[in-house]
Amino acid sequence: MADKSSSNAYWAANVRIILISLVIWFTCSFGFGILLRPMLSGISVGGTDLGFWFAQQGSILVFLVLIFFYAWKMGKIDAEHGVDE
């Protein structure tokens, strides 16, 4: 790492991207799959409602997208701060 301010900025960028991802992680699983399911009961998906789909399929797909998005974004941040290998 170059210097202390760059290293702080790198860490702040890392933490920011994690926080955004975890908000989405929480909303799609605990939110749509469990807590908000009654609110989504009006939206029907294949004989049941959207909440059921999120609980058994959607949340897993969102987790996948999140991890690859995080890996890609961190790769870019690594390069910007010169910490890529």
Next chain:
Amino acid sequence: MDQFTLNIIVVGATFALYFGIAIWARAGSTAEFYAAGQGVHPVLNGMATGADWMSAASFISMAGIISFGGYDTSAYLMGWTGGYVLLAMLLAPYLRKFGKFTVPEFIGDRFYSPTARLVAVVCLIVASVTYVIGQMTGVGVAFSRFLEVEVSTGLFIGAAVVFFYAVLGGMKGITYTQVAQYVVLITAYTIPAVFISLQLTGQFLPPIGLFSEHTASGMPLLAKLDQIVQELGFNAYTGHTDTTLNMFLFTMSLMIGTAGLPHVIVRFFTVPKVSDARSSAGWALVFIALLYTVAPALGAMGRLNITDTMWPEGTAGEALSLEAIQTEPDLAWMKNWELTGLLAFEDKNGDGKIQYYNDKSTNEAFNATVAEKGWAGNELTVNNDIMVLANPEIANLPSWVIALIAAGGLAAALSTAAGLLLAISSAISHDLIKGQLNPNISEKGELLAARISMSVAIVVATYLGLNPPGFAAQTVALAFGLAASSIFPALMMGIFSKRINNSGAVAGMLAVCW
């Protein structure tokens, strides 16, 4: 050729493959023994993590649990996959960056404290040993079921197979056998699911089939399932019966537990770079999701199949007759599985039919109809495991598919047991022997110590598998609890908090272990 011979051939072929890999991937150094020389491709590591993570319970029991629990059991699906998001963002890359071989080593160095390292070793061993007991029992049960041997004989065969490739190859041998085991288990899991999805909905992909139209009735599959299970007095499949708070907390503890399991974390020490650790967690979830998105489809479709079989004229008509079970070739699986005790039927009211319904229903109107029809209690009991084990027979699939299920179940059990044994043995040889007892041990000496620790760990795990301690029924849950509450917080605070010091970490881990 009979089914038994075919099972032996398919299982034997997969074992020959594992042995071949073991000889090819011998470990020549401690770096190879503990972390496969940090040269595993991230996609292959993802596959190995999938096999490491998915145990006999995931393979054999999960679809059945979902099948009879419906929406409420979604906690397993979200919990056991959502933990990988935490692992990818909060743990894996930083631990890989540190470049060490074991979880206790990271904790010891991060908190500048040999005591913290020692406490972490204890937490790791307690969590992994409790977990491995369940896996060893699973290996024994899988062998006994598929190869018709005693559970104890099955356990010895399984332990011998793991002994061969784990002692010889360490992490390197285990990684590449796990890749092969993943391929075997996912093939075995998805083939029957695809056939069943095609039969019921005409859809090739089971996760799509789950939300499609049920060809026979013209209704959406889940709506049809909800309807018939409710007509039999059960809770609606898609209904929410458990309390919201309970489901929320259960999902949360499964997620954090997943992220804190040491045998999963060490898999991320094996990739070449930090960025590989991030993408490898994504690949691991890809391979896990292949099974975890198919399982709920298998569960719902299996439940519909079994209910339809028991009520061939619909729930309002006559139930399946005992005579049909004895004579119809399509129903031969019921007789076969009755022998194993996983399926039981008994004509309690002596009407020559087997009524399958919920005799513990609290619905007054339903109970009144039951009394009127003269039913004397539910006459069919089904073990959860039937959904995966008997699926190929229920769906009339060829016998090689049944043999594949046998190989898949064994692959799932062996791969998880091997991963756990490695986590235990490296904690002993690297953290205890090299870290505490004899820091000047030579590279060669440490490799030998690692192999001896592995052998001892296998012997102890085999013994515990044969004589499970009283708490064994709860072992996996206990291991998750320990991982979630001791290892995960210590690692996360170590990475993200500047203020935590060694006494805090030690106290935190100790509080849980005691």
